[in-house]
Amino acid sequence: MANRHLKWLMLSPALLFVGAMIIFPLLFTLNLSATDAFGAVNAGADHIGLRNFADAFGDHRRFWPAVWRTIGFTVSAVLLETIFGLALAMLMRRAFRGIRWVRTILIIPLLATPVAIGILWLLILDPTTGIANHLLGALGVPPQEFLGSVRASLPTLVLIDVWQWTPMMTLLLLAGLSTLSEEPEEAASMDGANAWQRFRYVVLPMLGPTLTTALVLRAVDGLKTFDIIYATKGAGGGSSFEAETLNVYAYGLTFDYQEYGLAAAVLVLFTLFIIGVVLVLRRRSARSAA
Amino acid sequence: MKTLRGVAITVVALFFSLPIVWMFAAAFKTNVQVTDPSVGLIFEPTLDNFRAVLADERILPSMVNSLIVGVTSTVLSAIIAVPAAWAVGRFRMHRAGSLVLVARIVPAISLLVPWYYLFAQAGLVGSYTVLILSHMFVSVPLILWIMIGFFEGLPIELEEAARVDGLSAFGAFRRIALPLAAPGTATASVLAFVASWNNFMFALILSDEHTMTVPVALFSFISYAGTDWGGLMAASTVMTIPVVAVAVLAQKHLVAGLTAGATKG
Numbered sequence: 001m002a003n004r005h006l007k008w009l010m011l012s013p014a015l016l017f018v019g020a021m022i023i024f025p026l027l028f029t030l031n032l033s034a035t036d037a038f039g040a041v042n043a044g045a046d047h048i049g050l051r052n053f054a055d056a057f058g059d060h061r062r063f064w065p066a067v068w069r070t071i072g073f074t075v076s077a078v079l080l081e082t083i084f085g086l087a088l089a090m091l092m093r094r095a096f097r098g099i100r101w102v103r104t105i106l107i108i109p110l111l112a113t114p115v116a117i118g119i120l121w122l123l124i125l126d127p128t129t130g131i132a133n134h135l136l137g138a139l140g141v142p143p144q145e146f147l148g149s150v151r152a153s154l155p156t157l158v159l160i161d162v163w164q165w166t167p168m169m170t171l172l173l174l175a176g177l178s179t180l181s182e183e184p185e186e187a188a189s190m191d192g193a194n195a196w197q198r199f200r201y202v203v204l205p206m207l208g209p210t211l212t213t214a215l216v217l218r219a220v221d222g223l224k225t226f227d228i229i230y231a232t233k234g235a236g237g238g239s240s241f242e243a244e245t246l247n248v249y250a251y252g253l254t255f256d257y258q259e260y261g262l263a264a265a266v267l268v269l270f271t272l273f274i275i276g277v278v279l280v281l282r283r284r285s286a287r288s289a290a
Numbered sequence: 291m292k293t294l295r296g297v298a299i300t301v302v303a304l305f306f307s308l309p310i311v312w313m314f315a316a317a318f319k320t321n322v323q324v325t326d327p328s329v330g331l332i333f334e335p336t337l338d339n340f341r342a343v344l345a346d347e348r349i350l351p352s353m354v355n356s357l358i359v360g361v362t363s364t365v366l367s368a369i370i371a372v373p374a375a376w377a378v379g380r381f382r383m384h385r386a387g388s389l390v391l392v393a394r395i396v397p398a399i400s401l402l403v404p405w406y407y408l409f410a411q412a413g414l415v416g417s418y419t420v421l422i423l424s425h426m427f428v429s430v431p432l433i434l435w436i437m438i439g440f441f442e443g444l445p446i447e448l449e450e451a452a453r454v455d456g457l458s459a460f461g462a463f464r465r466i467a468l469p470l471a472a473p474g475t476a477t478a479s480v481l482a483f484v485a486s487w488n489n490f491m492f493a494l495i496l497s498d499e500h501t502m503t504v505p506v507a508l509f510s511f512i513s514y515a516g517t518d519w520g521g522l523m524a525a526s527t528v529m530t531i532p533v534v535a536v537a538v539l540a541q542k543h544l545v546a547g548l549t550a551g552a553t554k555g
Contacts, residue, residue: 003381003459006377006459006460007377007380007381007383008377010373010374010376010377010463011373011374011377011378011383011386011387013370013373013374014370014371014374014390014430014434015374015386015389015390017370017426017427017430018389018390018392018393018427018430018431019389021393021401021405021423021427022392022393022396022401022427024404025400025401025403025404025405025408026396026400026401026404028404028407028408029400029401029403029404032403032404032407088302091295091298091299091302092299096295096296096299100541100542101303102299102302102303103541103542103545104537104538104541105303105306105307106306107537107541107544107545107548108306108307108310108533108534108537109306109309109310110548111484111488111533111536111537111544112310112488112530112533112534113487113488113490113504113505113508113526113529113530113533114488114490114505115488115490115505115508115509116313116505116508116525116526116529116530117309119508119512119522119523119526120309120310120312120313120523120526121309123312123313123316123324123519123522123523124309124312126325129325129326129327130327131312131327133327134327134328163305163306163309166306167306168548171545171548171549172548172549172552174549175545175549175552176552210552213552214552217552220394220395223397224397224398224399226399226490226491227488227490227491227505230490230491231490231509231512247397247399250399250400250403251399251491254399254403254406255406255495260403260407263403264403267397267399267400267403268400270397270399270400271396271397271400274395274396274397275395275396278395
């Protein structure tokens, strides 16, 4: 059948391109992770089995802290974005005057260049000259160190992420809300359910599939966050590695230290971790939908 | 209740817009004003920061580089992704289509290392070709993702009628579906261009001083300019203005594109 050839003909360029860019490099990384490749890219390398993986798992100075930071950063950012995004979506659900302008304001943070956003927040949050401490001072709050301190760096980055990505959550959930039928809610209202009960027992369950998709998208992007961390904290996530996530760690291993073998092992683990997270989130949603 | 909602929405709008307003304002401040938090949004503006940015030897060339890489990668991505999206949408090839979407999940840095390693051995690091290929790796899945939903939303009857009238399947795509999908293609292309314009990590590694894109130039401006906040904010403003303009002009389409595929579950 002509259609049979046609559909593959139209799909194959995209499929081949993405496949070539992904499969070969992944195999390459897999192979690299079993070698002691180091230094110049054309230097020879010997296979050393799983020693890189053992090194990574035994590394409590850089690897494990980076793992926990990655998880902590992503979980807190996505959790806050989900709560605020959901609240904001419910707030904007019914049309109001100026809704177009609010939607325009909401898409600007998520289209703006992350590097520029990072630099902007460095200015706003500067401990001595920034406007943030000035405003907090007016409210009687003592000045904060924000990105300047080891302890506050990661939480501050979470807040920047929340500022940049809550709008995405809101827009995704608004799109989901707009597809819901109003009848179940009206029925619940007639049965005497109050606003909170209608939200909790009627709207939220119906919104489930959209919420899962939004969670998967945000979780994957959150785990991979790089630009804003690197732009504000530099290589290694700061002098005490205080903001070093797995992505920043693997980047540093490769391009600052030329530890290609070890970096590849970290990347293999990182990739498996992300795929695992996606599978778990999708599986849970399949079960709750059933 | 209604006023409460109005107040809440106003607070939210201010929270998300004020940092950007602050960036634009800082771009017009002297270095004394910019580091004095008591100087708010009312001050005597200066254009010195923009003059410094325009005179900087990397910012303007980097904008040209970003345009070249962004336009080329977007056009090439649309050429291969739009027909693919039609095939996936019309012939229900979701399994094959989802292979391409794997690209959205795999951490880009796990590919960047081998790309760098391989391209460096081929002597290609620093070329436009490498930048365009790496940006296409983001744009192809993005356009595909948006356009599959768009083609599925088009009524199939029009294409069937065209087939009855003697058009081939490809003819139905070319003459019927493609023109109808023009708004979707435009939206997807704008989002792909923005993704390329913003991309930092790929260009940081794969570009050199002649091909560096705007985010890399901006990043190098940090260390180079020290704490020249006015200059940094002017450069950031120049980078952000096109994005804001697009957001204002095409808000509705962009929201549709950004949320495409999310409601299908």
